[in-house]
Amino acid sequence: MTSLLIAAERLIVTRDTAAAHTPPNVARHHAAPIAPAAAPDGVRVAPAGSGQSHVVSPGYVRLDGERIAEVSAGRPPGRPDVELAGGTLAPGLIDLQVNGYYGHDLVDADEAGWLAIVRRLPETGVTSFLPTFITAPIPALVAALRTAARRLPSLPAAGSRVLGVHVEGPFLSRDRRGAHNAEWLTDPTPEAVRTLLAAGPVKIVTLAPERAGGLDAVRTLSRAGVLVSVGHSDATAGQVKQAADAGARMITHLFNAQSGVHHRAPGVAAQALADARLTAGLIADMAHVAPVVCKVAFAAAAGRIVLVTDAAAAAGMPPGRYDLGGEPIDLPAAGPPVRADGTIAGSALRLDAAVGNVVGLGVDLAVAVDAATRVPADLIGRSDLGRIAPGAVADLVWLDTADSTVDPTGGTAGTAGTAGGGLRARATWVGGELVFKGVQ
């Protein structure tokens, strides 16, 4: 087995399994633990905030093959194979919502498109992700899920892992549809839910629980081990609570395309922040959600925020016309992609930049990294991922401050002001293999 010793000036260590290897006096930065939530049979959901990550400086990791064998503070005992000067060694980033990237929309991408995305996402620090299919007619979603199931086994190991598919629609609210096509929205009948479940590797379903049959669908999906996320929803806080009672554990892109936090009419976002069972996705490009509201989210839902990109095919590309769910979107010179009527349609965000953006708001580095690593991993039942800890999968990213003078992607760095953030992946490992090494 190949062994690799990496010395880092700074690294983010997760305490739940690494505690024995770190001295007790290292600074700890973590969210308050949250009690495990009861879940119906079949739901594999780790309690949000169960782990505690913190910064160790300096430190080192020893990899044995695909796993992390040792994590420790201080200088390594021998000569390291890799010496990371500056920056932070973090777990590989995990993105639970990727519609497309690099010009390809995953719902109908050909094999070359899938390969391009899988091979290139490590450039953004992303070592695993969920391809996300937005609303389409059920037969089209079935076809896309079957294609995904067929492609997964043959995807290259030297790329970002595909952990399953996030199906965002078609069981959404007409009033909160955003860029989704209203004609294809429908109720989550038992038959429609069964059909999608049988078609392919469904990991997350975003739905509006207030639709007819919504709560039954939440129960069916949760029992089948699918993570149900409330999104594109006009539900009241009470209806979201009922969805959580039925097994829902996530909120899709908090504040976007959902009822909000009115103090006498609390909606999806209010319940998301208040309910310890729920973890919320957040698009931190500083355009989808204003910076101050991102800060509110991290403060109110400590350990329960997951950074997502909601990236569309326009991500990683120059301004121009691209495709989302079979219909055109335009990426302007600044700001997220939009439909012809001006509706925001996905993002052009990089997940490494999103981490930097929230750090720029004053969120602790370890908390920001957790929101893009350990928290999403635990949420989908993959606690072998998303942490630097002995026994964990050796997916890693070396993050460093972005050099704004060489950012060729314009709109991807947190378009409407980078809020002082700006982190970029400089090197990325998947399963212990170096899969990306950037310009230094």
Ligand SMILES: [Zn+2]
């Ligand atoms: Zn959406």
